[in-house]
Amino acid sequence: MTYDIKRGVSLYSFQNDTFLGRMNLEDCIRTCAEMGATGIEIIGEQTFWGWPEVGVAPEKIAEWHALMAKYGTTPVCHDFMLDYKRYKGQPMPFAEQVASVKKDIEFGALLGMKFIRSLVSVDPEVLVAAAPFAEEKGIKILLEVHAPLHFDHPWILRHAEAYEKAGTDALGFLPDMGVFLYRYPRVWKERFIRNGVPREAADFIEAGFNDRRLAEYVVNDVMLKWGPGPQMGMVETLRHNAAFSPKRMLDFMPRIHNIHAKFYEMTEDLVEFSIPYDEVFAVLKQGGYKGHICSEYEGNRWVEDAQEVESVEQVRRQQLMFCNLLGETMPQTLVA
């Protein structure tokens, strides 16, 4: 099957730098463009102060388009949040949730996005109700399939059934590659040790994960052997992460339109320590995937207590890995 995999970056990756004011929006866009990663994904409310409760000034939208033109980048996806717990003690009413999604559809369209990302916990009926408006605006709403959920989870299957029944192309999926966690991330382990987990317990938990043991067994063993403490927080990650197979994406390929290339640690030899990107790309090619794969660096929160977060370098390495896996010539700026 012919595929068309394009490289992109979610500006989530640079959150440390933008939070601290070390990079502004233009710095982010230029950095991506220099890496030849021309697809840009954002979390709307991270990039645009004021969204959604206050709104965004037209000048800010104009600046966004000017930056896209200046650096030859393409808007790909606006990740929206839908705060259905806005009212304490009572969930947001259904009609208001739909109206909120419609607002994000409009915002996405205003930014020139093709997709908006829904959190996995959003009710399928809310998205189905918003779908006709999305069609009208030329937007697809993509449910982020994110750990601990996965493509065989009944909640995801319920979404898939609802989309089929609605008979619309405006609803789809955006898998996060963290679902395919083949090895316990080294940066997680080291952080838990710094938080006070005995090294022996950390080794045990890591081995339990890597041996694909049922989380409940490992949790029980750790409780018996080491008792309560930070090790219970570490072993809890086994309940929320697992080594599902990238092949599970194949059945859903017609509705997969964007991908979060989640990563925790790109090593110097250009591999992700825990996520099998060679397999991921093989499956995407086999399934004829057409769309962007956007870097999403999430090692930041695991190392920030011990070292400077090197977001740009980490993204650069992942983009180099993408070039290798796609047989692309690496832009000179990436190699340097």
Place this chain on the structure above:
Amino acid sequence: MFDHRIICEEGFRNVSDAGEVTGFEFLARLPYYRGLGLSMVENLAVTVDGEEIPREDVRFSVRGRSWTLDELETCYDDRWNFGEKATITVKRAGGLPAGRHKLKLAERLRISYLPFVPTTTFETELELAA
């Protein structure tokens, strides 16, 4: 994330009203990769030198607007933006004496997609600005 950055290093000082020192203030940020509507900020618990400050003595301000913590809970038209430095003001007659103080902040935030309401706590020692 950003747990160790929720209390800013600058901006810790006494505040006065009509020539009288009425309390102190400091700058704080969210421990989060996005912003949050104010109604979802459930609590900002301040402790100074081991003394817990009553909730009603804490005020939150951004961009010239100011709220009590109870008022925040029903504020639906403003936000605490990503990385934005908010001013946390504590009512305390006479403020704090000059010198270093242990300042602790616990931010309790209602995050829609989380099955629990997380609290992020950070404690640091800061020099009161003159």
